[in-house]
Amino acid sequence: MAAAVDEFEFFLEKEWSDGFPVVTPTEARVRWMLAGTRRDPDEVVGHIPPAGEVATVRSVAIHALMAGCKPEYLPVVLGGIKIILREEFNMGGVQCTMHGVAPLMIVNGPYAERIGLHGGNGCFGPGFRANATIGRAIRLMLLNLGGGISGRASATVFSSPIRYTACLTENMASSPWESLAVSRGYSPQDNVITCAMAENPRLHFDDASTEPERLLTGIGDAMTAPGSWNMWFVSDMVVAMGPEHAKLCANAGLSRADVIGRLSKLAVRRQSSLKRGGNWRPERARAMGIDPDDDNAMVLAVKDPQRLHLIVAGGTGPITAVCHGWNMTSRAVHGTYDV
């Protein structure tokens, strides 16, 4: 009988996938994947909300295998799912929300480089196995163990392409600054994962600026928008600055912290502009300490500069990518993982 079953069709019909074929998990293949860790396969990693099914080292390995990971990617998947399940990140809320954000994993440190995680040309897109499959493994667990399936537990209106995979590293070879992890106090030798809830990257072209103020004014404007929750909640935002833009700032003497500070001030919009459409409501303005009748009040997209996650990524070219965030019930998380 087994010979008559098409394994790819079988997994798609069972809804055990994200819509793409998966690598069929067999006992032999899962043993191969488990060679990527020294941890006990029965060790509990956590419970995936909202369904709350248990993720063990073995079930994480099964999903990593299905996603197409190599065994050496497994420590990143194990580290990623553990950090995503931290209470303050509120993965359960995002599993059910109308919104379409995804937990974006930014992996820093030597292990990311060793396994080929990519932070250069095309790092948000297809073509890079580690980026594609580590993020996909996380997503498959959110679907299969968490039940965050669109139209069922998930009330997401659109979902988003970033929900297929959302994992990258920084382009340290072309970055003028220390890594995101080092900026948070980790050593360059630490293997660190940062996760923030993020929308799809929006590309901001600027091939005209020759000094930072104009460049950052434009990026700051792209960080604001009617309809973005960043305007009305204290929430996270990720800005992936292309190396050209980062170097333009660094060559003018700006540090990473300087750029974060400047963007936090420049990402601002007059309330009259936000009132023309989108999710402005008087009670939301009041919640941010803004008089809803004061049309000239300036509304910051970044209420707390600690929650602006600046990375240097992408290839050569005059572009910075801006990822808007979700709401105040999720706080970005970071920590080391074992390799």
Add this chain to the structure above:
Amino acid sequence: MTNDLGFIDPTAGGARAKIALAPRPMDLAGKVIGMIDNTKEQADVILETAAEILRNRYGAAKVMIRRKEHFSRPASEALLNEMAKEVQVAAAALGG
């Protein structure tokens, strides 16, 4: 975990007990009804209006409205337990 096809069920191994759905009442007359305000704007207006209809048109004895901490967070165990003790019918109610 391996079935007779030789594949592993990636969702197997969960030890969580399945909870049966509560029986559905055929009418609401004389019942205490619970509704959870999810904290979205104007939820209170919507739920108070619905409560009035449930009382006046459907004969509900009482409608109990409780507010959870935040719409993106689950209701607390304490809130759920309180409602479970007092109401016969509960609805996760939304504002927006």
